[in-house]
Amino acid sequence: MQSEVAHIIGVSEESIWNWENGRTKPSKKNLEIINVFVTASLDKFFIDKNIIPTTIY
DSSP states (O other), X not given: OHHHHHHHHTOOHHHHHHHHTTSSOOOHHHHHHHHHHXXXXXXXXXXXXXXXOOXXX
């Protein structure tokens, strides 16, 4: 998964690892790309599974 996300964002797998481990933080631009990627994935998951979240945390 790291390699796929890294490829989509246009960064190295090492960058993803550094973000996950708190060594560095993604730029605002990269956060925006991640947000689009994650939101699209969650939308697809909920639509495909016919799940409608009832609580927002």
